[in-house]
Amino acid sequence: xxxxxxxxxxxxxxxxxxxxxxxxxxxxxxxxxxxxxxxxxxxxxxxxxxxxxxxxxxxxxxxxxxxxxxxxxxxxxxxxxxxxxxxxxxxxxxxxxxxxxxxxxxxxxxxxxxxxxxxxxxxxxxxxxxxxxxxxxxxxxxxxxxxxxxxxxxxxx
Amino acid sequence: xxxxxxxxxxxxxxxxxxxxxxxxxxxxxxxxxxxxxxxxxxxxxxxxxxxxxxxxxxxxxxxxxxxxxxxxxxxxxxxxxxxxxxxxxxxxxxxxxxxxxxxxxxxxxxxxxxxxxxxxxxxxxxxxxxxxxxxxxxxxxxxxxxxxxxxxxxxxxxxxxxxxxxxxxxxxxxxxxxxxxxxxxxxxxxxxxxxxxxxxxxxxxxxxxxxxxxxxxxxxxxxxxxxxxxxxxxxxxxxxxxxxxxxxxxxxxxxxxxxxxxxxxxxxxxxxxxxxxxxxxxxxxxxxxxxxxxxxxxxxxxxxxxxxxxxxxxxxxxxxxxxxxxxxxxxxxxxxxxxxxxxxxxxxxxxxxxxxxxxxxxxxxxxxxxxxxxxxxxxxxxxx
Ligand SMILES: [Zn+2]
Numbered sequence: 001x002x003x004x005x006x007x008x009x010x011x012x013x014x015x016x017x018x019x020x021x022x023x024x025x026x027x028x029x030x031x032x033x034x035x036x037x038x039x040x041x042x043x044x045x046x047x048x049x050x051x052x053x054x055x056x057x058x059x060x061x062x063x064x065x066x067x068x069x070x071x072x073x074x075x076x077x078x079x080x081x082x083x084x085x086x087x088x089x090x091x092x093x094x095x096x097x098x099x100x101x102x103x104x105x106x107x108x109x110x111x112x113x114x115x116x117x118x119x120x121x122x123x124x125x126x127x128x129x130x131x132x133x134x135x136x137x138x139x140x141x142x143x144x145x146x147x148x149x150x151x152x153x154x155x156x157x
Numbered sequence: 158x159x160x161x162x163x164x165x166x167x168x169x170x171x172x173x174x175x176x177x178x179x180x181x182x183x184x185x186x187x188x189x190x191x192x193x194x195x196x197x198x199x200x201x202x203x204x205x206x207x208x209x210x211x212x213x214x215x216x217x218x219x220x221x222x223x224x225x226x227x228x229x230x231x232x233x234x235x236x237x238x239x240x241x242x243x244x245x246x247x248x249x250x251x252x253x254x255x256x257x258x259x260x261x262x263x264x265x266x267x268x269x270x271x272x273x274x275x276x277x278x279x280x281x282x283x284x285x286x287x288x289x290x291x292x293x294x295x296x297x298x299x300x301x302x303x304x305x306x307x308x309x310x311x312x313x314x315x316x317x318x319x320x321x322x323x324x325x326x327x328x329x330x331x332x333x334x335x336x337x338x339x340x341x342x343x344x345x346x347x348x349x350x351x352x353x354x355x356x357x358x359x360x361x362x363x364x365x366x367x368x369x370x371x372x373x374x375x376x377x378x379x380x381x382x383x384x385x386x387x388x389x390x391x392x393x394x395x396x397x398x399x400x401x402x403x404x405x406x407x408x409x410x411x412x413x414x415x416x417x418x419x420x421x422x423x424x425x426x427x428x429x430x431x432x433x434x435x436x437x438x439x440x441x442x443x444x445x446x447x448x449x450x451x452x453x454x455x456x457x458x459x460x461x462x463x464x465x466x467x468x469x470x471x472x473x474x475x476x477x478x479x480x481x482x483x484x485x486x487x488x489x490x491x492x493x494x495x496x497x498x499x500x501x502x503x504x505x506x507x508x509x510x511x512x513x514x515x516x517x518x519x520x521x522x523x524x525x526x527x528x529x530x531x532x533x534x535x536x537x538x539x540x541x
Contacts, residue, residue, distance in 0.1 A: 009174050009176055009270040011176070017216060019216065023285070027286060031286060056402070058287060064397050084301045084304050084305035085304060086297050086300025086303075086353050086354075087300070087350075087353035088351075088352050089351055089352070089353075090351055091294055092292070092293060092294045092295070094294075103293065103300070105400065105401065113399065115401065116287065116401065117291065118291060129305065129308050147287055147290050148291070
């Protein structure tokens with residue numbers, strides 16, 4: 001064995017393999033309604049548990065606290081509060097991002113849960129836990145019933 | 158019901174990479190050591206083999222099928238747990254508790270260096286519809302959690318950085334550790350900000366390695382060894398997987414896992430009754446958050462205790478004398494068995510330079526990493 005340690009696995013005799021694995025993920029009953037409202041009406045909807053009186057955002061079919069089937073849709077508005085956030089400086093490959101990205105969990109008044117999304121139209125230093133933010137939607141002709149139909153959230157005026 | 162003991166351990170690694178061994182050879186080498194340590198022949202003496210692996214981390218579909226030969230388990234009774242090694246321990250423990258099996262082998266490994274796109278695999282564990290389309294490095298989830306944890310507990314960034322200093326120093330005394338170093342608080346604080354407020358040196362680096370253990374029922378254990386390490390209790394729990402509804406400040410899954418393990422082990426005051434703890438520290442702040450969830454201290458108190466040296470190897474409550482994942486390296490699904498290995502060696506009095514004195518009860522804890530909310534805890538003792 002050589003005294004020089006190998007530190008790059010690519011320098012060892014190997015066989016390179018990759019895994020082609022493509023999927024579709026169906027949205028389900030709750031997801032259909034949620035993304036349809038975002039796409040067509042620019043609304044963020046929650047679903048209500050009749051037993052716990054909890055409104056879940058994003059909506060789902062069942063309550064994770066009591067296991068009841070959720071009934072009733074509630075518009076939770078497009079203004080939320082930053083529950084927590086981070087400023088990502090590197091991308092998934094570990095490369096430094098030209099422009100750091102701000103990820104946050106945005107919670108809505110009276111609702112359980114919220115949305116994970118990016119914060120835009122501000123600088124990282126100005127973002128604080130507890131600050132109010134508004135959803136910025138893409139123009140309706142660009143929307144595809146996706147979480148990215150919301151461009152980002154921006155500090156509320 | 159029979160008591161359950163660990164009667165043999167074998168470890169290869171942990172190293173940044175183990176290029177000369179294939180994953181099968183890695184498992185074989187660790188198994189040979191464990192069987193030798195326990196004094197058993199896998200072809201005759203073992204009732205069940207339990208391995209722990211996740212397909213995407215291995216680069217195989219149905220990886221379960223690729224494990225018998227290198228463990229001496231061909232045409233024997235084997236299954237794979239898709240989870241951390243400590244969950245494998247829970248399975249091994251239960252098998253022996255049924256009274257139907259006397260000897261069980263536990264295996265978990267990491268060949269992280271074979272996986273060229275680990276972060277893509279982790280990103281693939283995020284919700285495909287709600288979270289994945291946002292893109293980005295999946296560890297942003299850790300940055301968000303750390304930020305809220307610091308906000309709610311008033312834990313400081315210096316206290317988090319102290320975890321790194323302590324663990325990397327402990328690792329210097331551990332031949333199984335890949336990333337031991339003597340570093341200063343300033344070096345940690347000045348390392349690159351990756352996911353504010355989480356810094357580069359506060360993130361565990363993956364490593365290659367394998368841990369194999371032999372477990373036995375009371376009657377077999379006492380024949381095989383005069384240094385059995387008894388499994389006094391195991392517990393596990395999973396919180397909601399939804400990033401949107403989970404608790405962003407407390408490790409509630411670990412809390413319930415610990416309560417389950419403590420109940421079986423009859424631990425009423427963990428802080429007093431546990432002599433050393435090996436706690437998941439994939440990120441520095443996680444050690445603090447997990448200590449609190451494991452009831453080793455009050456919520457928000459772990460940072461202060463760390464600063465005061467209480468959790469140092471020679472402190473009142475040593476936490477991660479092995480060097481933790483920050484010092485040993487992040488062994489993927491073997492992370493929990495890295496912890497377990499250290500607890501066993503410490504309770505046997507075989508931890509060499511890093512031996513903690515007067516230890517009788519040890520705690521091993523695992524968390525399955527980003528983006529999971531699965532915690533597992535095990536209480537062990539050298540006293541039956
Ligand atoms: Zn309910």
